[in-house]
Amino acid sequence: MSHEPILTARHVTKQFPAANGRLLTACDDVNLTVCQGRTLGIVGESGCGKSTFVKMLVGLLAPTEGEILFHGDDITKLKGEALRQNRRKIQMVFQDAWAAFNPKMRVVDIVTEPLLNFGLIRRSERAAKAQELLEMVHLPKEYIDRYPHSMSGGQRQRVGIARALALEPEIIVCDEATCALDVSVQDRIVELLVELQQKKGISFVFICHDVALVQSLSHQMAVMYLGNVVEVLPGHLVGTEALHPYTQALIGAIFSTRMDFTKKIESIESEAPSPLDVPAGCPFQNRCGHCMERCRREKPKLVEIEQHHEVACHLFSR
Amino acid sequence: MKKKHVLFVSFLCLALLIVLAAVLAPYLVPYDPFAASLTDALKPPSAEHLFGTDKLGRDLFSRVIYGSRASLASALALVACIFALGSVVGIAAGYFGGWIDAVLMRLADMMISFPGMVLAIAVAGILGASMTNAVIAVALVSWTKYARLSRSLVLKIKGCEYLAAARLTGSRTGHIMWRYLFPNAVPTLVITAATDIGSMMLELAGLSFLGFGAQAPMAEWGLMLSEGRSYMQKAPWMMVFPGLAIFCVVVVFNLLGDSLRDVLDPREEE
Numbered sequence: 001m002s003h004e005p006i007l008t009a010r011h012v013t014k015q016f017p018a019a020n021g022r023l024l025t026a027c028d029d030v031n032l033t034v035c036q037g038r039t040l041g042i043v044g045e046s047g048c049g050k051s052t053f054v055k056m057l058v059g060l061l062a063p064t065e066g067e068i069l070f071h072g073d074d075i076t077k078l079k080g081e082a083l084r085q086n087r088r089k090i091q092m093v094f095q096d097a098w099a100a101f102n103p104k105m106r107v108v109d110i111v112t113e114p115l116l117n118f119g120l121i122r123r124s125e126r127a128a129k130a131q132e133l134l135e136m137v138h139l140p141k142e143y144i145d146r147y148p149h150s151m152s153g154g155q156r157q158r159v160g161i162a163r164a165l166a167l168e169p170e171i172i173v174c175d176e177a178t179c180a181l182d183v184s185v186q187d188r189i190v191e192l193l194v195e196l197q198q199k200k201g202i203s204f205v206f207i208c209h210d211v212a213l214v215q216s217l218s219h220q221m222a223v224m225y226l227g228n229v230v231e232v233l234p235g236h237l238v239g240t241e242a243l244h245p246y247t248q249a250l251i252g253a254i255f256s257t258r259m260d261f262t263k264k265i266e267s268i269e270s271e272a273p274s275p276l277d278v279p280a281g282c283p284f285q286n287r288c289g290h291c292m293e294r295c296r297r298e299k300p301k302l303v304e305i306e307q308h309h310e311v312a313c314h315l316f317s318r
Numbered sequence: 319m320k321k322k323h324v325l326f327v328s329f330l331c332l333a334l335l336i337v338l339a340a341v342l343a344p345y346l347v348p349y350d351p352f353a354a355s356l357t358d359a360l361k362p363p364s365a366e367h368l369f370g371t372d373k374l375g376r377d378l379f380s381r382v383i384y385g386s387r388a389s390l391a392s393a394l395a396l397v398a399c400i401f402a403l404g405s406v407v408g409i410a411a412g413y414f415g416g417w418i419d420a421v422l423m424r425l426a427d428m429m430i431s432f433p434g435m436v437l438a439i440a441v442a443g444i445l446g447a448s449m450t451n452a453v454i455a456v457a458l459v460s461w462t463k464y465a466r467l468s469r470s471l472v473l474k475i476k477g478c479e480y481l482a483a484a485r486l487t488g489s490r491t492g493h494i495m496w497r498y499l500f501p502n503a504v505p506t507l508v509i510t511a512a513t514d515i516g517s518m519m520l521e522l523a524g525l526s527f528l529g530f531g532a533q534a535p536m537a538e539w540g541l542m543l544s545e546g547r548s549y550m551q552k553a554p555w556m557m558v559f560p561g562l563a564i565f566c567v568v569v570v571f572n573l574l575g576d577s578l579r580d581v582l583d584p585r586e587e588e
Contacts, residue, residue: 060482087488099479104501114487163487 003219006203007034007057007090007171012066014052024275026052028227028283029066031302033220034171037197039204041218041235043211043250045272049227050207051095054173057205058092059083088118091164095176097156101148107134107159108144114166133162137192154185161192173205178213190217211250215239220308223247226272226283229302232310243311245288282314290315326577332570340386347380351537360553370555372545378555382563384537389567392453393519399457401511404464409499411465412472413491423469426462434459435524442530449522449538452531456521460514467510471503505582513575516568523564539564 014027026049034040042050055061057068059075067074070089078086091114094100101110108130115121121129131141137158148156157177164172174193178186194217196202208214214221218235223246231244242248270287273279279286282295294314302312339346349367358375361367369378411422429437434456441455475481475498484494525531526540534541539560546556 058486060486084488084490087486092483092486094479094483096479100483102480102484102498102502105497113484113489117488117490117493163483167487 003035003038005033006036006071008069009033009053009057010067010069012053012056012063012068014049014056014061015064018276022276025227025278026275027056027063028278030229032222032229032232034203034205035219036170036203037201038219039197039206039217041206041208041214041221042224043208043214043221044224045209047272047275048224049275050224051175053224054092054175054205054207058090058173059087088167089169090171090173091167091169092173092175093157093160093164093177096180097153097160100160101156103147103149106144107146107148110148110159111162111166114163118167133166136165136196137162153181154189157181157189158192161189165196168200169202171203171205175207176209179208179210186213193217211238212254223250226278227275228283228312230284230312232302234308237309241309243305243316244313245290246284322577322580326574326581329570329574329577333574336386336567336570337390339383340390343383343387347377347383349377349380351376351380351384352535360549362553363555369559370553372542372553372556373549378559381537381542382539382559385539385542385560385563386567388449388532388536388538389519389523389564392449392522393515396453396457396460396518396522397511397515399453400461400464401507403457404461405468405503405507407461408465408468409472409495409503412469412476413495413499422465426465429459429462432459435521438521438525439528439530442525447530447533449532449536452522452525455525455530456518460518464507464510468503468507471506472499475499475502509575509579509582512578513572515575516571519564519568519571
């Protein structure tokens with residue numbers, strides 16, 4: 001199977017107006033690519049701009065600058081019916097499975113609504129189609145008549161995935177889709193996503209702040225810090241090849257039952273600066289152990305170190 | 319059955335009793351409410367005339383029963399009007415925002431800045447005195463409450479993730495309004511409407527009392543109060559019984575609205 005790029009973000013910047021005429025930069029010149037049938041993981045702390053970025057990918061927000069190419073067409077300029085038609089191809093699973101469903105709708109209405117919206121099925125076919133979708137996410141068929149609020153968190157998230165699958169999209173964006181769930185439930189949801197990817201060749205964009213989870217699942221993993229992508233590398237190399245000091249700090253902070261408890265758990269000093277006053281130079285400078293004079297002056301660019309491995313750090317730029 | 323359900327059902331029964339009295343009025347009354355008989359004028363309550371008679375000798379009991387027709391029908395029509403108008407305006411303003419919101423809400427602010435009754439009197443005065451015009455007048459000054467309420471409900475719903483999900487799955491605007499905004503806003507609006515029936519009835523009775531609503535010889539409680547006013551000392555029953563009728567009906571509908579709120583309030587469940 002070829003893994004061609006299908007969705008490419010080019011120089012995407014998003015700024016929000018804040019109080020006193022200042023600008024909050026949520027995403028700063030982000031360049032990322034989603035390949036067909038592959039998973040792009042995005043990790044980073046809360047507030048690093050990962051949710052803003054995927055909201056732009058799915059067309060819920062418009063970027064301030066830059067373009068997002070889907071099969072070569074810029075989808076940020078789409079409006080009205082063209083935008084609506086484009087939504088068929090890119091779907092999303094939401095973070096909060098409590099808030100992601102209309103409390104007045106039953107599961108059968110929730111999962112078939114996308115199909116009815118595009119006139120792909122008739123109203124009489126709803127129940128059958130809903131059962132089929134529930135089967136895909138391993139939920140009992142009888143659940144079609146339930147309301148989301150009478151289901152558990154894991155079950156609701158499966159309904160969310162079923163809804164995203166309904167339109168048979170090319171890309172599904174999971175915005176921290178598992179982080180509100182128990183670890184055991186989380187694992188099963190991730191297994192489900194991997195299974196669906198293998199069966200249907202769907203591409204995933206998977207956002208999470210759990211580095212261990214993302215690296216195990218992603219073909220490519222992007223690390224974001226303060227609106228910037230600081231490192232992109234293949235998921236299976238994260239443990240061994242990660243170069244950026246921030247990525248290494250994140251890996252150092254992974255908890256595991258198999259970890260060596262005699263070693264000190266490394267945590268990153270201090271807080272990330274506010275995205276309202278991003279310092280000149282490298283965004284990570286005030287927390288970085290390797291900070292040099294150059295880092296305070298000049299912002300490092302994302303440079304390709306090896307194939308599929310890019311880092312934005314002066315330590316590694318030649 | 320929980321206590322709040324018992325309460326709701328009992329008030330619902332009382333309200334239905336009132337509605338039934340209005341519907342079955344012709345079969346309940348002992349006399350023609352419009353037949354004047356001057357020899358029987360201003361008779362106090364007795365076995366023959368339960369509530370006494372008025373200045374034209376009409377049976378007050380019959381008139382009070384018939385009065386429920388005018389009051390109920392107009393109050394219900396009024397609440398239905400402002401409910402529909404107000405929630406459509408409010409949902410549109412809340413969902414679209416921008417200049418549509420600004421225009422609609424400034425209009426509502428203008429309406430609110432006048433004392434309701436004074437504006438209603440002005441409108442009823444311009445349109446001419448009749449029950450229909452009284453309903454229109456009160457509707458024009460009361461829709462704002464529903465508009466503001468539904469707008470704030472919509473703004474709350476708009477922030478929810480499920481609305482983003484709805485847009486993402488390709489829902490059209492009309493569909494979002496009908497399937498998402500309306501059903502989630504409607505319980506609160508219905509509760510408000512139920513508690514409003516009583517106060518709307520009072521407003522209409524007030525307009526009739528002032529001469530801007532129902533016109534003689536119609537049997538309407540506000541109008542009957544007004545007719546009884548000049549005989550207050552000679553024949554107090556002319557005011558007491560229509561007044562009591564208004565009181566009872568307003569209390570029943572207010573309590574019905576309150577108990578409905580308790581029943582529908584999701585926070586108290588479990």
